[in-house]
Amino acid sequence: xxxxxxxxxxxxxxxxxxxxxxxxxxxxxxxxxxxxxxxxxxxxxxxxxxxxxxxxxxxxxxxxxxxxxxxxxxxxxxxxxxxxxxxxxxxxxxxxxxxxxxxxxxxxxxxxxxxxxxxxxxxxxxxxxxxxxxxxxxxxxxxxxxxxxxxxxxxxxxxxxxxxxxxxxxxxxxxxxxxxxxxxxxxxxxxxxxxxxxxxxxxxxxxxxxxxxxxxxxxxxxxxxxxxxxxxxxxxxxxxxx
Amino acid sequence: xxxxxxxxxxxxxxxxxxxxxxxxxxxxxxxxxxxxxxxxxxxxxxxxxxxxxxxxxxxxxxxxxxxxxxxxxxxxxxxxxxxxxxxxxxxxxxxxxxxxxxxxxxxxxxxxxxxxxxxxxxxxxxxxxxxxxxxxxxxxxxxxxxxxxxxxxxxxxxxxxxxxxxxxxxxxxxxxxxxxxxxxxxxxxxxxxxxxxxxxxxxxxxxxxxxxxxxxxxxxxxxxxxxxxxxxxxxxxxxxxx
Numbered sequence: 207x208x209x210x211x212x213x214x215x216x217x218x219x220x221x222x223x224x225x226x227x228x229x230x231x232x233x234x235x236x237x238x239x240x241x242x243x244x245x246x247x248x249x250x251x252x253x254x255x256x257x258x259x260x261x262x263x264x265x266x267x268x269x270x271x272x273x274x275x276x277x278x279x280x281x282x283x284x285x286x287x288x289x290x291x292x293x294x295x296x297x298x299x300x301x302x303x304x305x306x307x308x309x310x311x312x313x314x315x316x317x318x319x320x321x322x323x324x325x326x327x328x329x330x331x332x333x334x335x336x337x338x339x340x341x342x343x344x345x346x347x348x349x350x351x352x353x354x355x356x357x358x359x360x361x362x363x364x365x366x367x368x369x370x371x372x373x374x375x376x377x378x379x380x381x382x383x384x385x386x387x388x389x390x391x392x393x394x395x396x397x398x399x400x401x402x403x404x405x406x407x408x409x410x411x412x413x414x415x416x417x418x419x420x421x422x423x424x425x426x427x428x429x430x431x432x433x434x435x436x437x438x439x440x441x442x443x444x445x446x447x448x
Numbered sequence: 449x450x451x452x453x454x455x456x457x458x459x460x461x462x463x464x465x466x467x468x469x470x471x472x473x474x475x476x477x478x479x480x481x482x483x484x485x486x487x488x489x490x491x492x493x494x495x496x497x498x499x500x501x502x503x504x505x506x507x508x509x510x511x512x513x514x515x516x517x518x519x520x521x522x523x524x525x526x527x528x529x530x531x532x533x534x535x536x537x538x539x540x541x542x543x544x545x546x547x548x549x550x551x552x553x554x555x556x557x558x559x560x561x562x563x564x565x566x567x568x569x570x571x572x573x574x575x576x577x578x579x580x581x582x583x584x585x586x587x588x589x590x591x592x593x594x595x596x597x598x599x600x601x602x603x604x605x606x607x608x609x610x611x612x613x614x615x616x617x618x619x620x621x622x623x624x625x626x627x628x629x630x631x632x633x634x635x636x637x638x639x640x641x642x643x644x645x646x647x648x649x650x651x652x653x654x655x656x657x658x659x660x661x662x663x664x665x666x667x668x669x670x671x672x673x674x675x676x677x678x679x680x681x682x683x684x685x686x687x688x689x690x
Contacts, residue, residue: 256528256529257529258528258529258530258531259531263531263532264524264531264532264535266532267520267524267532267535267536268520268521268524270520271513271516271517271519271520271521272517272520272521274513274516274517275513275514275516275517277513278509278510278512278513278514279510279513279514279590282506282509282510282587286498286500287498287499287500288500289500289501289505289506290505290506290508290509293506293509294509345524348521353595353596353599354595357595401663401664413663415663415664421643421655421657422643422657422664422667423667424667425664425665425666425667425683425687427687441667445667445669
């Protein structure tokens with residue numbers, strides 16, 4: 207083993223970071239700078255010479271897409287007899303901001319996230335800080351180790367130990383009731399309104415608009431009225447980070 | 449070579465289908481039933497014994513996710529100095545229903561799609577039939593050949609020859625003007641309305657609601673007003689399959 211490698215393994219100041227990541231992720235990370243970036247909230251980022259910020263937002267964009275693809279495949283294979291409507295709904299539940307925030311905490315990512323306490327009022331108003339870092343981490347793992355590795359990482363290290371898919375399946379979609387509860391808690395008026403279909407064709411497409419205190423927060427369209435309501439409620443939940 | 453294989457290659461009734469697919473896709477497909485399913489619109493599907501329909505909708509769900517992931521990576525790597533807002537916008541342009549419908553036609557998928565002419569008034573009201581089949585095809589390729597293969601298939605067979613990313617980049621987002629044009633052509637009133645932020649916090653989040661003939665078709669939120677408008681217009685374009 208070359209001396210430089212021994213130095214890196216035993217004496218490098220990065221050793222502690224590698225160890226922390228290894229314990230957290232279950233594998234030895236390669237490109238550390240990717241992981242550092244994944245855990246850097248925009249409030250703690252600095253402008254680089256090339257005009258970009260070294261925050262986790264680009265990695266979050268990538269990770270969100272990779273995560274969506276892995277979860278889509280897992281659901282597709284796990285439920286061979288279910289419709290695409292069911293698959294879409296299940297995926298929404300798994301990758302909802304609330305669920306990702308929670309997963310992020312369970313994995314202990316909150317210990318690693320860099321942010322500016324003057325800007326982010328953590329943990330009261332953390333919003334999507336945790337879930338965003340979770341997605342950025344997936345982006346970092348993907349760039350560091352490739353698709354197949356990321357696929358098994360997501361399944362074996364995250365989904366299997368932390369996501370009870372069976373329970374999620376039976377949680378009758380709670381977007382609507384979740385939204386109603388939230389409005390009650392915050393003293394806000396909520397209305398679900400069926401708006402006419404102006405497209406002039408004869409398709410029985412329902413358009414449901416959900417408004418909170420008079421402001422539209424989501425619109426859902428489906429051939430089934432209940433589903434249209436669900437979709438509208440889901441979008442509103444997303445917009446409000448509920 | 450076993451006789452059965454020779455038979456399959458030279459005399460099988462499926463040989464013509466394999467040849468058509470090979471010419472179209474540039475590779476020899478493995479599991480033909482996946483491709484047949486990818487090209488079957490729900491109007492031509494039949495109920496199977498297990499209670500599912502053999503339409504392309506499940507494959508479309510999967511393909512949509514895989515396509516999103518591949519395009520996200522490509523953009524991430526092609527534009528190392530661009531923000532995630534730019535990346536998101538570029539991806540929206542590439543995977544817009546209009547663009548996928550067009551790609552589908554260019555690849556010649558329209559020749560292969562099975563649908564019921566009594567139900568689908570093709571080609572006048574094809575809506576998303578072509579784009580849906582395109583996504584389903586990506587799902588089929590993924591299941592048949594894996595991620596890396598699908599990745600190069602999308603890049604080399606679709607993006608490079610058919611998508612001018614540079615032009616798309618410079619097409620200043622046309623969702624708003626596209627929507628306005630469409631409304632003018634169809635004699636509809638369109639309004640972009642800034643709705644108040646009722647969340648009670650001091651963040652400068654803009655909420656723009658786009659309404660057509662009094663019905664809300666999209667809501668966009670962003671810290672930048674122009675972006676919020678863009679997002680709202682984009683959602684409306686998607687809802688109207690423009």
